[in-house]
Amino acid sequence: MSTTRMAGPFDEFLADLTQDRRYQQQAVHVKRLPARPARFADPAAPLPPPLAAGLARLSIERLYVHQARALDLARAGRDFVVVTGTASGKTMCYNLPVLERLLAEAAGAPDTGERPARRADQHTRPASRVANQARLIGEPPAGIASSAKALYLFPTKALAQDQRGALVRWAEADAALARVLRPATYDGDTPQHSRRRIRTEANVILSNPDMLHVSVLPHHARWATFFQNLRYIVVDELHQYRGIFGSNVAMVMRRLARVCAHYGSRPQFICSSATIANPGELARSLTGRPCEVLDEDGSPRGPRVFVLWNPPALGRDGLARRSAAMEATDLLVRLVERGVQTIVFTKARVVAELVYRYARERLAKSGKALADKVRAYRGGYLPEERRAIEKALFSGELLGIASTNALELGIDVGSLDAAVLLGFPGTIASTWQQAGRAGRGSRQALTVLVAYNDPIDQYLMHHPEYFFGRPVESAVIDPQNPCILANHLGCAAAELPLAPQDEAVFGPRAREVARILADAGDLTAIDDRFYWSRAEQPSQRTDLRTISNDTFSIVRLCAEAHGEERRLRAAAPHEELCESGAARAEVIGQVDSISAPELVYPNAIYLHEGESYLVRRLDFEGKVAYVERAETDYYTQPVLADRCRIRREDRRKTAPGMAACFGDLTVTWATVALKKIKYYTNENIGQTALDLPAQTLDTTGLWLMVDDDVMEDLRRAGLKAVEGLVGLRNLALVCLPMLAMCDRRDLSGIVESSNTGRPTAFIYDRFLGGLGFAEKGYEMLPELLAMCRRLAAECPCESGCPSCVGLANLRPPIHQDPDLVHGYAIPSKEAALSLLGRLLM
Incomplete structure (x- = not known):
């Protein structure tokens, strides 16, 4: 265990771990991050009295330097993005300007008197009660109306609800604010009977880009007054808008600005983001305007202990490791037993539930009254369930929680003490965002990153300097797709x-x-x-979360008891499938049209929420895959036949031993067979031919053409040269997401020679028209190749494995069980390393 000298309340915990008989050197690196004091500043002009009084009642004595600077920029009419750490008070950076504008415009605006008739009990309500009416608006209180409007956009409905609560607390803090502030959430859960009232009476709308896209902009005439008076557009959690979602939202922002111009307004953009490498570029791409970057973080930060935790190897070769989920569960139980409020972040709903179940069972057996102090938290829970869990966390009633990334964003759940990250979240930015959920403010915090036995996680375990020394990634979007x-x-x-x-x-x-x-x-x-x-x-x-609506529904055929025969016929989801009513259909998931032939082909085993399903039929015309529950001792892998055609070469650069290009590609592939692979042993127990139509994708990609003399040198050395190129492709598909801030399933690759006349490795975006991920690989090619070589060279295997040159199967159904990483045929590790050595000379 490498470490720096530590002192603090988590020292004893780590010391006890290392002395435990079950400890097997899992803590491969411990990093201590020092505390940082707060830095304060005053805005150029004093706050208006109601705001100053509100801050005092909220126990805020002074503004952090970034908060004061944000207010100055807003007063100057500038568009800007605030980029500071988790729990740094970014919300204040947009709430203060908005509240100040509401007060300023109310001061000179006469009361219109246009309000519903009062009931007898509505004469003397306190400000707090007025504020709490805000969700359904209620009638405007007596006083001076403000014509100014603001639109707050959040990536999730839960975050909008949470931030509305923050505005309500402002209204409760000062009567003058209560008179002018009328916030309301407007999302898919808003009752129809409340929507007209919100349009006409609310002056701060909290919503999400999806609602703006599908409900507000298409009916902008109903919102004419709102758009005429719109002063601010707040885009919170800017770093979440990347890839397909970010590219779609960038177009929604342009449509929004166009509608505002139609009604004679030009609102300012205020954005907030966790730390990413290109906040100004991303803000400009999203809003269509230059945005000043405000990244001077004045908030305090307590000391943090950050542990990289690698589950112990189960064999001498180091290829198999103890379950990462069990390691995380063990850490959660130990921390809860010490009274340390802890969150475990997982990558999938089923894993969050399993960690919760295992921890609860362990705590129940310990004889302590702690089993009821842990819960799970994920999408799919009812809103009231999630609110109750959030409240219990905030109050300290709960000590442990196993969550998906649903709690990664800034929902206020109070000050947690420790965060256990079950698997690398996919980006360094997300890792710090999750880690920041613990130790909010000046309190000390513990973060433990528990590695899965997959390539990226293992790379980080062997290269702590990469994680701790590297700047966070750039967010990539392409609005011009x-x-x-x-x-x-x-x-x-x-x-x-x-x-x-x-x-x-x-x-x-x-x-x-x-x-x-x-x-x-x-x-x-x-x-x-x-x-x-x-x-x-x-x-x-048009769905903002996908590039097209061309998706397949996965429909489960549910047979009732008594052994009745299941019948299959084409039917709409949820309709009865047979006269007896013995079987009914239920949609259990969706998959995009590109992935469907690789995931839900006939006789495939589809894994969902830990259960196995046999695909009975894939209906291309109806875009439905029919599946039924099946207990098998094997899973399936598709056998693909694919080819790539270069449509246009946009850029080219040469280096010793190769040429690299970027441009437009057409990829054609078909699933021609399936392989049955036995669980645990990975034995191929059969292959069946399939006859499915070919799929075509027009996209963008990079391609590497290796010189003939380099390939010949590998052959003369007794190596399989083409396998070396296949290994390079596989390594690039693993490493590129760490540079391009994308998911590993956003990319794919082919090795073939029909286009160029020599062996060529293609890496392309798995999206129609491309989204810029492969382009980032082209731009950062030397760094990408160096990372590929390090990953392969430091893997403990001898000839190659799924953790290095073997391409792990990371399709969604397999990935739902993160401890199950089965790979395709393994190319030669030696050939891949030799090839990379030549290309990096």
């Missing part, structure tokens, strides 16, 4: 006709794509404008 652009141009045209000047809003491709949409019948060109042609709302068919 042609598919995304086409979807949102249709939405924009339905909102307001597309005019020539809109090219400045949507980019240089807008007119060309609009003409294509007109040729397809979606738009109608009249003079120099384009109008939406169809009866349906285009926003209803």
